[in-house]
Amino acid sequence: MASGSARRADWGAMISAARARRVLVVAIVAAALPGCTTDDGGGASSQPAPSASEPATPEPSGPKLAHAPVAKPRTFTLAATGDVLLHERLWVQARRDAGGGAAMNFAPQLANIEPLIRGADVAICHLEVPLAPKGGPYEGYPKFAGPPQVASGLAETGYDACTTASNHTFDQGAEGVERTLDTLDAAGLAHAGSARTPEEAERTTMLEVATDGEPVRVALLSYTFGFNGIPYPGGETWRSNEIDRPAIAEDARAARAAGADVVVAALHWGDEYVHEPSELQRTLAPQLIRSPDIDLLLGHHAHVVQPMQRIDGEWVVYGMGNLMANHAEPTGPKSEGLLTRFRFTENVRSGRFSVSAARYQPLYQTYEPPVEVLDVPAALASGDAGTAGAARLREALRRTRDIVDDLGGDGDGLRMIGAR
Numbered sequence: 001m002a003s004g005s006a007r008r009a010d011w012g013a014m015i016s017a018a019r020a021r022r023v024l025v026v027a028i029v030a031a032a033l034p035g036c037t038t039d040d041g042g043g044a045s046s047q048p049a050p051s052a053s054e055p056a057t058p059e060p061s062g063p064k065l066a067h068a069p070v071a072k073p074r075t076f077t078l079a080a081t082g083d084v085l086l087h088e089r090l091w092v093q094a095r096r097d098a099g100g101g102a103a104m105n106f107a108p109q110l111a112n113i114e115p116l117i118r119g120a121d122v123a124i125c126h127l128e129v130p131l132a133p134k135g136g137p138y139e140g141y142p143k144f145a146g147p148p149q150v151a152s153g154l155a156e157t158g159y160d161a162c163t164t165a166s167n168h169t170f171d172q173g174a175e176g177v178e179r180t181l182d183t184l185d186a187a188g189l190a191h192a193g194s195a196r197t198p199e200e201a202e203r204t205t206m207l208e209v210a211t212d213g214e215p216v217r218v219a220l221l222s223y224t225f226g227f228n229g230i231p232y233p234g235g236e237t238w239r240s241n242e243i244d245r246p247a248i249a250e251d252a253r254a255a256r257a258a259g260a261d262v263v264v265a266a267l268h269w270g271d272e273y274v275h276e277p278s279e280l281q282r283t284l285a286p287q288l289i290r291s292p293d294i295d296l297l298l299g300h301h302a303h304v305v306q307p308m309q310r311i312d313g314e315w316v317v318y319g320m321g322n323l324m325a326n327h328a329e330p331t332g333p334k335s336e337g338l339l340t341r342f343r344f345t346e347n348v349r350s351g352r353f354s355v356s357a358a359r360y361q362p363l364y365q366t367y368e369p370p371v372e373v374l375d376v377p378a379a380l381a382s383g384d385a386g387t388a389g390a391a392r393l394r395e396a397l398r399r400t401r402d403i404v405d406d407l408g409g410d411g412d413g414l415r416m417i418g419a420r
Helices: 004-009 011-020 088-097 107-118 149-157 173-187 245-257 279-289 376-382 390-404
Strands: 024-030 075-084 122-127 161-163 190-192 203-209 216-224 262-268 296-300 308-311 314-317 322-324 336-346 353-365 373-375
Touching: 075 107, 075 262, 075 296, 075 353, 088 107, 088 149, 107 149, 107 336, 107 353, 107 373, 122 149, 122 262, 122 296, 149 173, 161 216, 173 190, 190 203, 190 216, 203 245, 216 245, 245 262, 245 279, 279 296, 279 308, 279 314, 308 353, 314 336, 314 353, 322 336, 322 353, 336 390, 353 376, 353 390, 373 376, 376 390
Parallel strands: 075 122, 075 322, 122 161, 161 190, 216 262, 262 296, 296 314
Antiparallel strands: 024 203, 075 336, 203 216, 308 314, 336 353, 353 373
8 A cells, every 4th residue: 555645646547447347327216116127036038039930949859968058146246334424624634635725635535445445336325414515614513514525536436326314414404405415416426315305205216236147226225313303304204214114114115116136225323432233223123134125234323333243144234433534532433434345146046136245344534634544454464554553553453353243243254355
């Protein structure tokens, strides 16, 4: 890994070289639409039926020595990361990386993890805060209004979609919701969790992921435990999604009916700064993941890493900590985060997908400039720990590994990326 300044100098070249990742087609599909696949979810046959005028192919005589070719299962990888919580130090660094003045560039802060993001077939972020108009005013805690340039930074890093339901969704009212989604649209990022209109709220966010065969349709759902006591703007309860088990189950069923091959639900939940899953998390996670219509649960909000757990063959990520944040306590676990990666593989008989490999990578957000997100194992291997220092990164690595495996993930095949 290069030094912080060299990383920033090489950033443009990294962007150009990384453009070879698979192309993703993003579609927003109405939940009420009928599915486009066969009943078993495997899609329509690509072989045309013979016409009435075509002669039937005679059966060969003698023993059958050859078998029909076995269909190759489709596979894809999905990466996800923790909270994007825009504190002032992050946009100060973005100004530095843009050369000073009013311009901002957030992508260099994420340059170290770009290979991991672009190495996945689809990548999902969690934008916890509403975005301000370009030029501001920008605000941090307690009512956030982040610089809109972060959206282009996330897109340039390789993210394809962001979930947006959080306790800060209504920090800037309905105008903040609308401005945030407009900004994500302009950056080419799909989104789920909040809405500009009742019609948008009724639609399912569907990502079409390229594979070696037909594309895979991934539905993205997003919910939060609440809004910090802020009421729905104008009483418009469709503006964002609160956690409600029957509603989530119904949304997942609708997504499956709309043609989703895989349904991913992101939940903003848990107790802040607590590694252990809360009672709500421990109760709700099994109920949701055992649904036949939900394939993966992704958790946010705690701002520290929480465990990953396999329940009846499906994975729950209770909390991925922070991706981009700069809390006032730079030495604690709030600076640590998690990148998760899942390989989904198709059962060619049923057409259903399940996770065939679960991986994670410890991340670290530096506090002193240059502020950047570090891939912890890569930084330690290279000998360049940025402004964090090797001892601090070893501490983050040890703590993250222990917490992630706390509920038996290692015994269910969970590994760090690159580990055997």
